[in-house]
Amino acid sequence: MAISFEHVTFTYQAGTPMAQTALEDVSFNLPDHGYLAIIGHTGSGKSTLVQQINALLKPTSGTIKIDDFTITPNTTNADLKPLRQHVGMVFQFPESQLFEETIRKDIAFGPQNFGMSPEDANELADQMLTTVGLDISYAERSPFELSGGQMRRVAIAGVLAMRPQVLILDEPTAGLDPQGRQEMMDLFEQLHREQGLTIVLVTHQMEDVAEYAEQVAIMREGRLVKFGDVQEAFGDPDWLLANQLDVPRAAQFAQQLAKRGFQWQPLPLTADQLAEQIAEQWQKRGTDHV
Numbered sequence: 001m002a003i004s005f006e007h008v009t010f011t012y013q014a015g016t017p018m019a020q021t022a023l024e025d026v027s028f029n030l031p032d033h034g035y036l037a038i039i040g041h042t043g044s045g046k047s048t049l050v051q052q053i054n055a056l057l058k059p060t061s062g063t064i065k066i067d068d069f070t071i072t073p074n075t076t077n078a079d080l081k082p083l084r085q086h087v088g089m090v091f092q093f094p095e096s097q098l099f100e101e102t103i104r105k106d107i108a109f110g111p112q113n114f115g116m117s118p119e120d121a122n123e124l125a126d127q128m129l130t131t132v133g134l135d136i137s138y139a140e141r142s143p144f145e146l147s148g149g150q151m152r153r154v155a156i157a158g159v160l161a162m163r164p165q166v167l168i169l170d171e172p173t174a175g176l177d178p179q180g181r182q183e184m185m186d187l188f189e190q191l192h193r194e195q196g197l198t199i200v201l202v203t204h205q206m207e208d209v210a211e212y213a214e215q216v217a218i219m220r221e222g223r224l225v226k227f228g229d230v231q232e233a234f235g236d237p238d239w240l241l242a243n244q245l246d247v248p249r250a251a252q253f254a255q256q257l258a259k260r261g262f263q264w265q266p267l268p269l270t271a272d273q274l275a276e277q278i279a280e281q282w283q284k285r286g287t288d289h290v
């Protein structure tokens with residue numbers, strides 16, 4: 001699903017003395033099947049922005065378009081119900097929302113709530129369990145017997161069982177160890193690639209942005225200060241540093257090597273990109289010597 005924001009502003013407790021503007025005149029276009037990372041400091045408006053995409057919050061002014069859905073300040077909740085089915089949201093620590101006695105029941109809860117028969121919902125739950133990389137033998141177990149990372153997978157299976165076309169991930173790897181983090185990010189990459197899911201990822205991990213995202217939105221104090229392809233937006237590390245944002249490690253390393261004669265086109269942002277360009281330049285140097 002393509003997502004566009006046109007001059008979106010959002011104020012918490014608008015019209016009261018407690019009013020707090022969290023988004024200010026935000027506009028962007030994300031293509032269908034995009035993979036967008038949203039980065040920025042604490043309090044810059046990232047969570048508020050993603051909650052507009054599944055219409056948990058409606059704009060105070062401006063318009064949001066998600067495929068054929070249009071959200072304005074006047075859109076009613078009844079109009080938004082079908083949209084919410086298309087947009088799945090994985091909050092931070094989603095495992096805290098597990099509550100059923102068995103894993104199968106927990107995953108099947110959403111689809112059944114939306115009218116699917118228990119048999120079909122159970123079958124779908126088993127499929128989703130496999131999709132998130134858990135064995136079917138887990139289905140009858142209590143979700144609370146699992147490790148933290150496995151519980152998170154069950155919670156994600158519950159979101160996927162609603163068959164969303166957009167998946168919003170708000171710091172989905174928080175609290176996981178490095179291997180768990182990588183496995184989780186690889187799962188989202190697979191869903192994006194194989195099932196064409198549009199992904200919107202809120203993260204503080206620049207390495208993940210460089211490795212997985214295609215587009216990046218950089219927020220500062222409620223404003224969108226940069227939006228574009230990751231390569232383009234991260235191509236100027238000095239700008240990132242000036243905005244107190246981390247530079248991906250591979251790009252830092254590439255900058256050091258630039259002082260020793262390496263030339264980058266474009267600047268490598270991941271270890272793979274760096275290795276590939278170094279190999280090309282070594283090969284070229286070898287040929288030049290001959």
Ligand SMILES: Nc1ncnc2c1ncn2[C@@H]1O[C@H](COP(=O)(O)OP(=O)(O)OP(=O)(O)O)[C@@H](O)[C@H]1O
Pocket residue numbers: 012013020021022040041042043044045046047048049
């Ligand atoms: N429920 C709320 N009521 C009033 N103000 C809020 C509310 N939620 C967030 N804010 C304010 O809105 C602004 C943006 O907050 P938001 O949570 O969207 O930022 P964030 O970039 O997601 O931060 P973090 O990285 O800490 O999650 C902040 O100034 C915050 O204090």
